[in-house]
Amino acid sequence: MNPHPIATTFTRLFGGQPLLVRSPGRINLIGEHTDYNEGFVLPAAIDKEMILAVGRNGLDRCRLYSLDYQQQLEVPLQELRPSQTGWANYLLGVVDQLQKAGYPLQGFDCVFGGDIPMGAGLSSSAALECGTAFALSELFDLRIDRQLLIRFAQKAEHTFAGVQCGIMDQFASVMGKEGHALQLDCRSLDYTYFPLQLQEYQLILLDTQVKHSLASSEYNTRRLECEQGVAAVRRRHPHVQSLRDVSPAMLQEAAAELPPLVMKRCRYVLDENERLLQGCELLKMGDIPGFGHQMWGSHAGLSSQYEVSCSELDFLVNFAKEQAGVAGARMMGGGFGGCTLNLVKSANKEAFLAAAGPAYLQAFGIALKHYEVAIRGGTSILNPDQVA
Numbered sequence: 001m002n003p004h005p006i007a008t009t010f011t012r013l014f015g016g017q018p019l020l021v022r023s024p025g026r027i028n029l030i031g032e033h034t035d036y037n038e039g040f041v042l043p044a045a046i047d048k049e050m051i052l053a054v055g056r057n058g059l060d061r062c063r064l065y066s067l068d069y070q071q072q073l074e075v076p077l078q079e080l081r082p083s084q085t086g087w088a089n090y091l092l093g094v095v096d097q098l099q100k101a102g103y104p105l106q107g108f109d110c111v112f113g114g115d116i117p118m119g120a121g122l123s124s125s126a127a128l129e130c131g132t133a134f135a136l137s138e139l140f141d142l143r144i145d146r147q148l149l150i151r152f153a154q155k156a157e158h159t160f161a162g163v164q165c166g167i168m169d170q171f172a173s174v175m176g177k178e179g180h181a182l183q184l185d186c187r188s189l190d191y192t193y194f195p196l197q198l199q200e201y202q203l204i205l206l207d208t209q210v211k212h213s214l215a216s217s218e219y220n221t222r223r224l225e226c227e228q229g230v231a232a233v234r235r236r237h238p239h240v241q242s243l244r245d246v247s248p249a250m251l252q253e254a255a256a257e258l259p260p261l262v263m264k265r266c267r268y269v270l271d272e273n274e275r276l277l278q279g280c281e282l283l284k285m286g287d288i289p290g291f292g293h294q295m296w297g298s299h300a301g302l303s304s305q306y307e308v309s310c311s312e313l314d315f316l317v318n319f320a321k322e323q324a325g326v327a328g329a330r331m332m333g334g335g336f337g338g339c340t341l342n343l344v345k346s347a348n349k350e351a352f353l354a355a356a357g358p359a360y361l362q363a364f365g366i367a368l369k370h371y372e373v374a375i376r377g378g379t380s381i382l383n384p385d386q387v388a
Helices: 004-014 088-100 124-139 146-161 168-175 214-234 248-253 260-284 288-305 311-321 346-364
Strands: 019-028 043-056 061-066 071-076 108-114 180-185 191-195 201-211 326-332 337-345 369-373
Touching: 004 043, 004 061, 004 108, 019 124, 019 168, 043 124, 043 168, 043 369, 061 088, 071 088, 088 124, 088 146, 108 124, 124 146, 124 168, 146 168, 168 180, 180 260, 191 260, 201 311, 201 346, 214 248, 214 260, 248 260, 260 288, 288 311, 288 326, 288 337, 311 326, 311 337, 311 346, 337 346, 346 369
Parallel strands: 061 108
Antiparallel strands: 019 043, 043 108, 043 180, 061 071, 180 191, 201 337, 201 369, 326 337
């Protein structure tokens, strides 16, 4: 995103030259519903981002302006509480976390905006939280470790936005590396970068423009089903803490005690972790078609075993399977709507998109949106020469 409108709006509203920070959204290449089972995920930071302009104001308050909503809010630093202004909570929650941790914040001004599509599952909220935490650390010379910034951003979403998110979104936004995917161990938070050398391929998101109401209730049900599986295995293997510790053989031993549906859910999680680990090895070898094969398998598992897909997502993945130059596709995110992630040869991109829109419109009467994304680095300062 061009940071110039953010910088000029800051100067117009508050005066002076601000510190500029970019904070990216993210995709998840593979590894869905594995995070709360202490498994692995494989996110990457993308070139859709939030831009924040910040500066000290010498007051006892923060003055916030959303360029996208054209709204301003002023809040005393000693009177922080969740706001009726929804967008403000992602910033105020971070300020609250930093103050509670004892960091000496002073009054500041902030103008922000971004080009991360809202509601598409690209983690615009995490990008804003992480950008705020990083910007304030830089502005007030707090020198906060990046992994601690991630924790503050996650806790801000829990407390002020009221969303009990995992840590993947914030981790990817802060720790992303250009041209690489980030394999994150959701138990230890150890991470490893894997090269994402797409060569003749590129990443395209197809946005279903739907979000079915089943999402939250079914999410909770899946967690309970996984916990039920773990409890049954633990009776034979007391060391087991999560599905991360369970082998296929151990799960099979507990089959007589578990409903077939729970067995199916647990098998998916075991398979998805294995697909991710194999996929990372394929990325190391530069085998993009091989990685795409793992993506097809991931979607099949999410649709038929974990049952968190929907007709719109399945339609788009099945459509992609029939198109020339598509190495892989899968639903991305919690399910029941959102985007599919597609690995498409650049030479076939135009034909792929030209066919996808009309096919989806005919099937569902909904105009399909698409986003082309590239892999970028994590949250960082923008230098003056990066402002057009």
